[in-house]
Amino acid sequence: MSTMQEASDLSKLKEAAGDDAALDTLSIYTIRLLAADMVDKASSGHLGTPFGCAPLANALWGKIMHFSPFQRWLNRDRFVLSVGHASALLYVMLHLTGNGLGGQYVVSMERLKQFRQAGSSTPGHPEFRMTSGVEVTTGPLGQGFANAVGMAIAEAHLAARFNKEGFPLFDNYTYVLAGDGCLMEGVSQEAASLAGHLKLSKLIVFYDDNKITIDGGTNLAFSEDTATIFAAKGWNVIQLPNGDSHDPRIFEKAVEEAKSQTEKPSIIVMRTTIGAGAGPNVEGKSKAHGGKFANLEEIRAKYFSPDGLRKSGQAVDKKVAEMVESEMARIGEKVLPKFFVPSQVERKFRQRGDEGDQMACAWNRMVGKYCRTFRESEPNLVQDLEDRMHGKYLSDNWRKDLDEYLRKEMKILDANLGTLLNHAEVREEEVAPPPFKRLKSDGALGFKQKAGRVYASEVLKCLVQNNPAIMGGAADASVCQVASSCGVHFPELQGHFLPASRAPGLAKASYAGRYIHFGVREHAMLAILNGVCSYSLIIPYGCTFTVFFQYGLPAIRMAAISKFPIFYIGTHDSIDVGEDGPTHQPVEVLPQLRAMPNLLVVRPADVSETVGAFEVLGDQYANFRDISQYVDPKPLARRPVFLMTSRGELGFPYKPNAGISGREGVKRGAYVVHDCFDVPMDDPAAGLVKLPTGARVPDIILIGSGQDVGLCMKAKEILLKWSSSFYEQLHKSFDGPVPLPVSHNQPCLKIRIISMPCWELFDEQDQDYQESVLLSNYTDVLSIYVEKAATKNTGHDKYAQYSVLMPSFGLSGKGADVERKLEFTEDFVASKVWAAWIDRGRHVQVAADTGDRGFSTWVSRMARRVGGN
Incomplete structure (x- = not known):
């Protein structure tokens, strides 16, 4: 090759390098201005990090990361913006790379213009499922850092389970942008400690070490040697002192160094200037952290006009000026306008997206080949992968496994639990009121249920x-x-x-x-x-x-x-x-x-x-x-x-009698466990007394969750005893014209027990079902919520008129002693319910109402439930 030819080739290489440098610089200017326009239009947001970390963003999306804007490619590199307040930076990059293009979730320019507006898909902090390309919801500092540790754990686990020689199905990296605030948070330090212990080498954190917080310098509250601390936690520490550089190669080099070892996660301590490029009155100052920049138009003239670019005297800016002039000629403007992306910048990032889409397609082909290769030798493994990739994570028999487990447990319970009767089952010819009684199976008294x-x-x-x-x-x-x-x-x-x-x-x-x-x-x-x-x-x-x-x-x-x-x-x-x-x-x-x-x-x-x-x-x-x-x-x-779940025994002291299993009841949020009658309503062949409709409506409803449902059932037993005894006394003492409040074939008090394991699911049921359980519109039914795992005034009035709840913190002692001291035993609960019942019977609300006549008349003070009939 001649000397002249070598010189010519060298000249072309330098020119190409100059063009690349100019395009990178224009890309950085574009990132900054788009973010600034978003914050300016919203009059809200944070620009210090988008300006200071624009060079890193250009390198990550322009050179380093593997991503697909169009597919949820499982082996894509993940990016986590732990400094979620800098969301404008992430949204800009998702727009430039074309995330969601052609679909309803595209990160369009119009969406950027709706930044921080109500109902937009570009909220103030990144939200998963809200914006295409956002991996996790961040904003509370440190959360994203810890999320990224979880992503690295998932990658390592799936790689260990599925990868085979020649088939690296899972080998992606997780990248994090974290700031001083993130590292001050305890959650980050906990997660960093575990990540170092687990040697999660595919986790790479960029620490934006800009020395500034919203209140001033970090030295006001933060003077740790971050590098030493992370090294002590088992991390690979890389220093990057020139994080303001527009040259993406310095970031690529740092990442290559991080990837060169396989024993440690890496933190790249990246020295940057907050608000870099925003002018001397903003750069490196705490006011760069949040809010829009007052000198935005000056910044635009500096970056997006040929004259402003040439004033810098930098050779690269002269190249950029030529590119800007070309754009101005194309659109007929003297300064590139707001929310504008130069065509060369867009083409660069969209091309990166296209490359990622091709990588995603190649990965899908590799998965297909993997399944064909190992289907015969490892059918279960292949089936597991295919099912999970189609959203089915559980085996076909998962519910049958639960069926078998529950069948065994219920067999034990059925053999040991007795029956709590609301009243004795009597024949029609019987006239004498039978005493209250309960039935227990042999050995039940010594039976203990599991915790x-x-x-x-x-x-x-x-x-x-x-x-x-x-x-x-x-x-x-x-x-x-x-x-x-x-x-x-x-x-x-x-x-x-x-x-x-x-x-x-x-x-x-x-x-x-x-x-x-x-x-x-x-x-x-x-x-x-x-x-x-x-x-x-x-x-x-x-x-x-x-x-x-x-x-x-x-x-x-x-x-x-x-x-x-x-x-x-x-x-x-x-x-x-x-x-x-x-x-x-x-x-x-x-x-x-x-x-x-x-x-x-x-x-x-x-x-x-x-x-x-x-x-x-x-x-x-x-x-x-x-x-x-x-x-x-x-x-x-x-x-x-x-x-x-409870530490102690969990279960009912007696068999439920309402016909719905707890397994199904949970899915409805609440259901009747033990109702106020025992006699089948529609079974004449049973030869039992048919109770009138009114006998099916309880006087009292007790609602609980967890162990407190069993507590309510025990309290019901006591209440039935008390009411039966009181009923007998009424028979002996009443000799006047007032009729007895109940007939001989039912107890004095009718009590329904409701288990309410999940408020949220119950609130989602239709009103007919809710009413069938709570009977809210029966204004003469007393409903009481019993729960020792809650404090007073916490929403129980949605379901009941009265409550028996924890009014304070607990205390130390044996569980049974603590419950008695805090009055959460069956006798105390029964006493409270009985007192509420008697008290209600002594109140009248309407003029000319008759006075107290015992259990037969009293006036409910319960308001209708919202939406009731």
């Missing part, structure tokens, strides 16, 4: 055994042994999700394990589960004492907003915890959770209801559905389920 947490553990094990998609863990402590006490780990079935090097000699310790040892990290556990769920193909669950879920309520809230069907198992509910005292007795957690929209809170009263609660979650995973869409349709009804 609620044990039932939950056994049902979970039943599902884990044949459903490899179920993965989770407990936030435990070796001192307190919370995990073992919760009973949600089955080592022989699940193994341990751990790198083998962390557990030498421990059987079944690998990334293929399905039990995550979260350690004492409740908040991180719950936020990590959100990331696992977002990744797809896994049914995540998390468990700890009910009271400790309070540590992670923000993460549960994010799951509810995101419609993530995660299963939470809270054990040790209420004052039944006993000796551990009020610090561990979650009397207020139940109303806290019930107040959260889109969260199903189930407090089962027996084993049948416990099985039903698992089915409520399982139904969300049991059917085929299309998960190939980048964003699931917004109307998709999915939601997390919280199961609250």
